[in-house]
Amino acid sequence: MLQFVLFTLIVVSGTGGELCVSRAMKQVGEAERFSPSAIAQFVCRALRIRWMWLGVSMMALAFFALLGALTIYNVSFVVPVTALSYGAGAIGSAVFLREHVSPTRWLGVGVVTLGVLLVFLGSK
Amino acid sequence: MKDDTAGGKPGSQPRLKTILFIAIMVVAGPLGNVLLSRGMKQVRPSLWPLDQFLATAFHIFAAPSIWMGIGSLITFFLANILVLSWVDYSFVQPASSIGYGVSALLGYIILGGRIILLRWLGIAVICTGVFIVGRTAPRTTKVLPGAPKLVEAELERS
Numbered sequence: 001m002l003q004f005v006l007f008t009l010i011v012v013s014g015t016g017g018e019l020c021v022s023r024a025m026k027q028v029g030e031a032e033r034f035s036p037s038a039i040a041q042f043v044c045r046a047l048r049i050r051w052m053w054l055g056v057s058m059m060a061l062a063f064f065a066l067l068g069a070l071t072i073y074n075v076s077f078v079v080p081v082t083a084l085s086y087g088a089g090a091i092g093s094a095v096f097l098r099e100h101v102s103p104t105r106w107l108g109v110g111v112v113t114l115g116v117l118l119v120f121l122g123s124k
Numbered sequence: 125m126k127d128d129t130a131g132g133k134p135g136s137q138p139r140l141k142t143i144l145f146i147a148i149m150v151v152a153g154p155l156g157n158v159l160l161s162r163g164m165k166q167v168r169p170s171l172w173p174l175d176q177f178l179a180t181a182f183h184i185f186a187a188p189s190i191w192m193g194i195g196s197l198i199t200f201f202l203a204n205i206l207v208l209s210w211v212d213y214s215f216v217q218p219a220s221s222i223g224y225g226v227s228a229l230l231g232y233i234i235l236g237g238r239i240i241l242l243r244w245l246g247i248a249v250i251c252t253g254v255f256i257v258g259r260t261a262p263r264t265t266k267v268l269p270g271a272p273k274l275v276e277a278e279l280e281r282s
Contacts, residue, residue, distance in 0.1 A: 021205060022213035026265065030210040037254060039202060046205060086218060093214035100264035101214050111253030112218040115246045119224045122243025 005067040007081050014062030015088040019096050020055030026097070027051065083116045142211050142262055148203040149220050154227035156196030163189030211262045218257045223249055229268050 028046050031039070046052050069078045090109045093099040101109075167183045170176040184190055207216055225247035232239050 018217070022208045022216075025205055025208040026217070028209055031206045034206075039206070042206070042209075043202070086221070089217045090214050093212060093217075097213055098265060099212045099214050100261075102260055102264075105214060105218075105260045107254075108253045108257030109214070109218050111256055112221045112250055113253075115248075115250030115253055116145060116221060116224060118246030118249055119228065119243050122240050122245070122246050 003073070006065050006072070010062050010069060010078075010082055011084050011088050013065065014059045014082075015085045015092055017055045017058030017060075017062060018089065019092045020051045022055075022057060022093075023097060024051035024055060025051040049104050055080035079120045080117055083120075085118070086113045139162055139262070142207060145203045145207040146216065149207065149216075149242050150202055150223040150226050152196045152203060153200040153220070154223045154230050156193045156200055157227065158230045159189045159193030159196060161193075162234065163187040163193055214258060215260065215262045219254050222254050224250055 024046055027049055028042065031042050052075060066078070066082070086109050090101050094101045163184065165186055166189065167180060170180050204216070204220075226242055228239050228247060
């Protein structure tokens, strides 16, 4: 049960947090100037949106769940599970952000997930 | 349908600034992790008693690698949110996974690790996946008209 909770938090909360941040950035609008003051203003605008705070909080929760999982389980078990976030991200993008995830992009996401698993196997 | 998206029309290639900011992400993120890792390895952590904990904290924050790592991760986060303001999340997430390859290379160069063939194969597969994703339109959603006004509306609701 603990295992299920931790891995759900890592994948769902981590990806959900990034999706919320992405949604906040879509509301802020496109950044067009990149001077330090323009970036500071842009970040301040982003911080005024609730999605941003929700996203960062969910990402923090996922980070602590990852730390918790790494203290209990072997890293060789934890990291491959986190590769599921690529699939979750593509589904979340289509459902939550209304992005058009084309078959080509799905194929790319699948290939990247396979690559992440191979990189991990190669680091054991 | 008229496309007023920042990433371009469906089927178009990513713009230069998209490539540049994703490049910043894939270098700054792994570099930050490697620098933090190096900084933490220089410290012998002791969490108890309190004076040992404080000494550990002092040593951690006195290490230049830690500060450079934090700076790199802040750079990564800023590049991430900036690029998300004009490109799909479903484009950025797989595209930024090329950072796994950068991590392996930085680990090899800075930490002196060894990279086995399977890892190189994984990096090649990730690059292939990123190439495939890069062939798709970077942005498939419209720019929200009057986006800054939406920020104000969000504030009024909260």
